[in-house]
Amino acid sequence: xxxxxxxxxxxxxxxxxxxxxxxxxxxxxxxxxxxxxxxxxxxxxxxxxxxxxxxxxxxxxxxxxxxxxxxxxxxxxxxxxxxxxxxxxxxxxxxxxxxxxxxxxxxxxxxxxxxxxxxxxxxxxxxxxxxxxxxxxxxxxxxxxxxxxxxxxxxxxxxxxxxxxxxxxxxxxxxxxxxxxxxxxxxxxxxxxxxxxxxxxxxxxxxxxxxxxxxxxxxxxxxxxxxxxxxxxxxxxx
Amino acid sequence: xxxxxxxxxxxxxxxxxxxxxxxxxxxxxxxxxxxxxxxxxxxxxxxxxxxxxxxxxxxxxxxxxxxxxxxxxxxxxxxxxxxxxxxxxxxxxxxxxxxxxxxxxxxxxxxxxxxxxxxxxxxxxxxxxxxxxxxxxxxxxxxxxxxxxxxxxxxxxxxxxxxxxxxxxxxxxxxxxxxxxxxxxxxxxxxxxxxxxxxxxxxxxxxxxxxxxxxxxxxxxxxxxxxxxx
Amino acid sequence: xxxxxxxxxxxxxxxxxxxxxxxxxxxxxxxxxxxxxxxxxxxxxxxxxxxxxxxxxxxxxxxxxxxxxxxxxxxxxxxxxxxxxxxxxxxxxxxxxxxxxxxxxxxxxxxxxxxxxxxxxxxxxxxxxxxxxxxxxxxxxxxxxxxxxxxxxxxxxxxxxxxxxxxxxxxxxxxxxxxxxxxxxxxxxxxxxxxxxxxxxxxxxxxxxxxxxxxxxxxxxxxxxxxxxxxxxxxxxxxxxxxxxxxxxxxxxxxxxxxxxxxxxxxxxxxxxxxxxxxxxxxxxxxxxxxxxxxxxxxxxxxxxxxxxxxxxxxxxxxxxxxxxxxxxxxxxxxxxxxxxxxxxxxxxxxxxxxxxxxxxxxxxxxxxxxxxxxxxxxxxxxxxxxxxxxxxxxxxxxxxxxxxxxxxxxxxxxxxxxxxxxxx
Numbered sequence: 001x002x003x004x005x006x007x008x009x010x011x012x013x014x015x016x017x018x019x020x021x022x023x024x025x026x027x028x029x030x031x032x033x034x035x036x037x038x039x040x041x042x043x044x045x046x047x048x049x050x051x052x053x054x055x056x057x058x059x060x061x062x063x064x065x066x067x068x069x070x071x072x073x074x075x076x077x078x079x080x081x082x083x084x085x086x087x088x089x090x091x092x093x094x095x096x097x098x099x100x101x102x103x104x105x106x107x108x109x110x111x112x113x114x115x116x117x118x119x120x121x122x123x124x125x126x127x128x129x130x131x132x133x134x135x136x137x138x139x140x141x142x143x144x145x146x147x148x149x150x151x152x153x154x155x156x157x158x159x160x161x162x163x164x165x166x167x168x169x170x171x172x173x174x175x176x177x178x179x180x181x182x183x184x185x186x187x188x189x190x191x192x193x194x195x196x197x198x199x200x201x202x203x204x205x206x207x208x209x210x211x212x213x214x215x216x217x218x219x220x221x222x223x224x225x226x227x228x229x230x231x232x233x234x235x236x237x238x
Numbered sequence: 239x240x241x242x243x244x245x246x247x248x249x250x251x252x253x254x255x256x257x258x259x260x261x262x263x264x265x266x267x268x269x270x271x272x273x274x275x276x277x278x279x280x281x282x283x284x285x286x287x288x289x290x291x292x293x294x295x296x297x298x299x300x301x302x303x304x305x306x307x308x309x310x311x312x313x314x315x316x317x318x319x320x321x322x323x324x325x326x327x328x329x330x331x332x333x334x335x336x337x338x339x340x341x342x343x344x345x346x347x348x349x350x351x352x353x354x355x356x357x358x359x360x361x362x363x364x365x366x367x368x369x370x371x372x373x374x375x376x377x378x379x380x381x382x383x384x385x386x387x388x389x390x391x392x393x394x395x396x397x398x399x400x401x402x403x404x405x406x407x408x409x410x411x412x413x414x415x416x417x418x419x420x421x422x423x424x425x426x427x428x429x430x431x432x433x434x435x436x437x438x439x440x441x442x443x444x445x446x447x448x449x450x451x452x453x454x455x456x457x458x459x460x461x462x463x464x465x466x467x468x
Numbered sequence: 469x470x471x472x473x474x475x476x477x478x479x480x481x482x483x484x485x486x487x488x489x490x491x492x493x494x495x496x497x498x499x500x501x502x503x504x505x506x507x508x509x510x511x512x513x514x515x516x517x518x519x520x521x522x523x524x525x526x527x528x529x530x531x532x533x534x535x536x537x538x539x540x541x542x543x544x545x546x547x548x549x550x551x552x553x554x555x556x557x558x559x560x561x562x563x564x565x566x567x568x569x570x571x572x573x574x575x576x577x578x579x580x581x582x583x584x585x586x587x588x589x590x591x592x593x594x595x596x597x598x599x600x601x602x603x604x605x606x607x608x609x610x611x612x613x614x615x616x617x618x619x620x621x622x623x624x625x626x627x628x629x630x631x632x633x634x635x636x637x638x639x640x641x642x643x644x645x646x647x648x649x650x651x652x653x654x655x656x657x658x659x660x661x662x663x664x665x666x667x668x669x670x671x672x673x674x675x676x677x678x679x680x681x682x683x684x685x686x687x688x689x690x691x692x693x694x695x696x697x698x699x700x701x702x703x704x705x706x707x708x709x710x711x712x713x714x715x716x717x718x719x720x721x722x723x724x725x726x727x728x729x730x731x732x733x734x735x736x737x738x739x740x741x742x743x744x745x746x747x748x749x750x751x752x753x754x755x756x757x758x759x760x761x762x763x764x765x766x767x768x769x770x771x772x773x774x775x776x777x778x779x780x781x782x783x784x785x786x787x788x789x790x791x792x793x794x795x796x797x798x799x800x801x802x803x804x805x806x807x808x809x810x811x812x813x814x815x816x817x818x819x820x821x822x823x824x825x826x827x828x829x830x831x832x833x834x835x836x837x838x839x840x841x842x843x844x845x846x847x848x849x850x851x852x853x854x855x856x857x858x859x860x861x862x863x864x865x866x867x868x869x870x871x872x873x874x875x876x877x878x879x880x881x882x883x884x885x886x887x888x889x890x891x892x893x
Contacts, residue, residue, distance in 0.1 A: 057824045057825050058587045058588050058590070058824055058825070058826035059587065061825075061826060061827065063825070087715070088714055088717065088719075088730070089717060090717075090719075090829065090836060090838060090855060091827070091838055091840065091853070091855040093840060093851075093853045093855075095825075095842050095850065095851045095853075096851070097844065097850055098850075106840070106853075108827050108838065112714060112730050112735075115735050117736070117827075119825075119827060138716075138717065139712075139715050139716040139864075139867075140715070140716055140717025140860055142863055143859060143860065143862075143863040144717075144859075147859075164544075165543060165544055166370075166543070166544040166547040166892060166893075167335070167370070167544060167547065168334070168335045168544070173369065176369055176370070176549060177551060181369075181552075183368055183369065183552060183556060184367060184368060184369055185368075185369030185370075186369075188435075188436060189373060189377075189435045189436065190432035190433075190435040190436045192334050192369075193337070193372070193377055193378070193428050193430075193435050194432070195334075196334035196337040196338055196372075197337060197338050197378070197426060197427065204513075205511075205528065206540070208540070209511060209528050209530075209540060212509050212510075212511045212530045212538075288519075291523070291524050291545075291546055291888075292523075292546060292548075292568065292571060292888075292889050293567075293568055293571035293652050293889070295523075296571055296572065296615070296652060297651070297652065299634070300634060300637070300638070300641070300651075303630070303631060303634035303635070303638075304631050304634065305634070305635065316519070318518065318519045330546075331546065333545065333546060333547050333892075335545050335547065336516060336524060336545045339516055339545070365553075365565070365568065366548045366549070368548065368549040368552060369549060369552070370547045370548065371548055371549075388653055389651075389652055389653065
């Protein structure tokens with residue numbers, strides 16, 4: 001029976017505290033020398049100081065921090081420039097770190113012809129949670145941005161239909177995925193139940209929909225409410 | 239909670255004096271025979287209303303498919319219209335956004351009707367003790383049978399359906415008025431009142447407070463009534 | 469566009485009229501001078517409880533007669549806040565949440581999530597684990613497509629393929645159960661490995677399934693692929709062009725049916741997918757029929773990948789032998805102090821991840837399934853984001869269904885292969 005291995009110098013608890021060793025080899029697809037991403041150089045050349053920071057995350061994932069005010073310009077260039085051609089917007093999401101840290105809006109981009117990914121992040125201060133919508137560039141952003149609005153409260157300027165998507169329209173407890181929102185909601189369960197069941201059927205429809213559904217009208221009828229006395233309408237020809 | 243005690247089998251003996259549709263006088267040979275036939279007919283051809291939302295709905299579909307075969311219980315005709323259904327099988331988690339829909343479907347079902355809460359999420363909220371999830375549909379609709387599991391196996395669903403059949407077997411037309419009582423003014427109103435729902439949010443109800451990993455680090459013993467102190 | 473192999477056409481016999489119906493006149497003479505009734509549009513609400521919406525989806529349609537002018541989907545009727553809940557769970561505890569999102573292919577979600585976390589932590593799993601995860605993911609692809617096939621056929625009124633598909637799904641349920649103990653909510657993966665090694669006889673049972681399954685697929689093929697009703701209901705319905713598909717964010721079989729050859733297994737390969745021999749079926753017309761054909765062929769290709777993966781399944785450990793990540797064996801714990809401490813820390817505090825973020829996407833059965841995890845260096849994530857393929861696929865339905873009939877709307881909805889658990893999260 002072998003002796004148990006000697007614990008390394010220092011207390012055994014110290015090594016456990018560190019967490020997993022980061023020395024494992026990663027299945028990198030980019031060679032070790034290509035820690036330069038072809039897009040990032042182009043971005044820096046074109047947008048200069050708006051490209052605030054470039055980082056490599058999780059071994060080979062390139063992240064670019066861009067000034068929030070110019071996000072639509074940058075993303076338009078990333079989409080339309082033939083050398084970049086990020087035609088697939090994989091994801092739009094936001095991250096709330098808690099405390100007073102700004103929220104980050106994260107765009108995951110993929111270029112189908114070039115087979116490259118890029119992550120673009122824009123930081124938004126808590127006092128000014130508004131950013132331009134990229135829905136005119138990618139229709140994908142339609143629902144993805146609505147979800148970010150619903151769950152984080154970030155307003156997307158220029159979005160054609162910015163309203164809640166997951167929570168009901170009349171949800172009054174706030175924006176759930178923010179860190180200051182408690183897991184079980186702000187109201188009591190009794191209040192949540194009461195509010196859920198107190199809705200009128202009409203509340204379930206948005207104004208665009210309500211504009212459609214009307215009473216059917218038969219041609220020749222006088223619409224209700226227009227006159228007290230219904231005069232007989234002239235006989236239709238034919 | 240949530241269960242109308244009068245609908246428990248054999249409950250409310252004083253109601254028999256009142257008389258159901260057969261009038262006063264208590265059970266006779268003829269009424270028990272009639273009960274037998276009516277109950278047999280009702281339990282052998284229950285038309286389920288599948289209110290399937292999530293994973294439990296897939297197990298419900300598997301129960302209806304060939305391997306487990308609900309057709310042998312007379313339940314292969316899944317009635318998607320509540321007007322023609324007997325049993326509401328709520329299979330899956332129900333968020334607050336869906337709760338009025340569930341209540342409305344329940345109200346639209348004509349009597350006699352029963353309700354099965356299939357799965358942990360429908361019975362108690364399950365894994366989801368979160369802002370958007372109803373913590374048990376018995377706060378919304380009256381439930382007859384709860385089927386635990388995440389998801390329960392199709393055999394579990396079948397066992398629950400058989401329990402409904404047992405419940406129907408115990409019914410009697412003499413208690414018809416009591417059993418089938420439904421206050422039309424309570425349509426759209428949740429089944430449980432505010433106090434009962436508030437009782438769901440007791441100190442042990444929050445599943446995030448259970449180990450050191452959670453933000454609230456409680457390493458002392460939880461002080462619950464009935465705990466044996468060392 | 470190329471002529472299809474099978475086209476739906478009505479034979480023009482002398483008895484047939486111009487519209488394809490019988491040539492005799494209508495029963496009552498139509499007076500063209502009389503104005504048409506009901507020129508107003510009608511608002512119809514489909515759902516959220518409806519058999520044909522494949523979950524709690526609500527479609528509010530503006531109809532002109534039977535023709536859909538506009539359809540507005542409403543979701544959120546299954547919102548279970550997985551992402552919020554994930555912030556209160558350790559990395560390994562989240563695995564149990566992942567099954568409940570896409571309950572039609574739970575192992576794909578399990579694998580995609582831990583692959584993302586492992587990438588964040590810089591962990592490379594063992595060869596055996598890689599190949600086994602490939603086996604599980606391809607098996608789940610078949611599993612999910614079978615359900616899609618059954619429910620789509622049943623939307624058309626074809627009940628038999630539903631029963632055949634579910635019969636084969638039962639075999640996969642049995643495989644799930646033999647490995648994990650649960651039929652649907654498998655929770656089979658852990659950070660750094662799997663919950664357990666492969667039980668004896670499991671691979672043989674999988675091989676038996678693979679021997680029998682192509683025959684079922686052929687039977688369903690015979691029932692549907694050249695069936696006139698099916699063709700009439702699916703050809704030229706819900707057409708979307710390749711550029712629109714990419715711009716709208718379509719991924720997976722929906723995108724490939726429009727002609728865009730984007731498959732993450734080929735374009736951004738993981739777990740040595742570039743060493744497996746398989747083809748990715750690409751459609752041409754971008755309609756429901758092509759989506760059907762693409763998925764049918766994908767199932768056959770998955771069978772091929774499974775055979776290859778079973779051949780190359782190596783021995784060795786299933787879990788990474790790193791005590792900071794994987795629980796040490798009980799024998800070690802009881803005999804070795806360091807192992808006991810590792811075990812204690814892993815159970816009490818969970819695996820810790822370094823600060824950073826990672827977006828990892830796999831080719832799920834419904835499309836690009838991305839998991840974005842953000843860590844601030846601790847046992848729990850700061851943010852766990854799921855990029856759900858069905859969410860983005862569904863958002864295109866207003867564009868696809870415009871101008872079609874209501875019954876076509878149902879067919880389009882079915883052909884998108886959506887699962888509300890993942891849409892609403």
